[in-house]
Amino acid sequence: MKLYLFPASPNALKPNVVAYHVGSKLERVIIDLRKGEQKTPEFLKLNPNGKMPLLVDGDFKLWESSAIMAYLAHQAKSPLWPTAPQPQADVMRWLSWELAHWGPAATILIRENLVKKLFSGADPDPAEVARGLELFRQYATILNDHLKGRNYLVGNALTIADYALAATLLLSKPAGIPVAEFANIQMWYDRVAAEPAWQQAVEDGNKAMAG
Ligand SMILES: N[C@@H](CCC(=O)N[C@@H](CS)C(=O)NCC(=O)O)C(=O)O
Structure with a gap:
């Protein structure tokens, strides 16, 4: 199996942390977003969206980070992906909520306070930040x-x-996402981020940014 990713991105962290957690045997292939490697003709044949992450398992090409997380955890028979109908639906509920609401809200702040500066040097738009x-x-x-x-x-x-x-x-600190205002979220985040698999995946991100 191959996981194509730019590990510094939150969408890449999602499957990468699961791969470390369950010990998936896969090759990590760096797709450097800063160089536009997600738009090469070779990569577009694998994912016509021109986005990472992407998992290739034989003939099976799977894009969408949440689907890749579920596939890796299911394949490893890990409790990270519960099999009973209600807990599994509950996990699906939060994954859906993340894609529909939680992620897009945070992405506005990541784009305005971080990505714009990094990629174009432009200032944040105060109305968008608000x-x-x-x-x-x-x-x-x-x-x-x-x-x-x-x-x-x-x-x-x-x-x-x-x-x-x-x-x-x-990326909540550099993106000015006010997590600290929400004590239960902060404690839960610190708990999840203390997982060894999280540390490994974050380390991959730091290496990618340095490379
Ligand atoms: N819904 C997709 C989103 C993937 C996505 O937006 N990836 C971004 C980076 S976070 C990307 O590859 N962007 C490059 C581009 O659009 O050119 C998922 O969850 O996998």
Whole structure:
């Protein structure tokens, strides 16, 4: 199996941390977004979206980070992907929420406060920053309330849903995402980020940025 990724990106961290957690035997292939490697004709044949991450397992080409997380955890028969209908649907609920609401809210702040500066040197648009903060706080309130008295999102065990939602917060400091305003989220994030697999995946990201 090959995992194509730019490890510094939150969307890449999602499958990469699961791959480390379950010990997937796969080759990591760096797709350097700074060099536009996601738009080469060779890569577009594998993923017509021109985006990473992408998993290739034989003839099976799988894009979408959450789908890759589920595939890797399921293949390894890991409890990160519960098999009973209700916990599995609950994990799906949070993965869907991450893609529809949580991730897009954080992405506004990541784009305005970080990516624009890095890629074009442009200043953040204050109206967009205000919109991002409002949306983020709206969804963070829901997550913070859910995490009251819980260690993890679903049941009492770590699942791919925790990794997916925590990955969104990877760049919260440089992107000015106000996680610290939400005590339950901050404690849960610190718990997830203390996982050895998380540390390994973050290290991959640091190496990619230095390379
Ligand atoms: N919904 C996709 C999003 C993937 C995505 O947006 N990847 C971005 C980086 S975070 C990318 O490769 N962007 C390069 C581009 O659009 O040129 C997933 O979850 O895998």
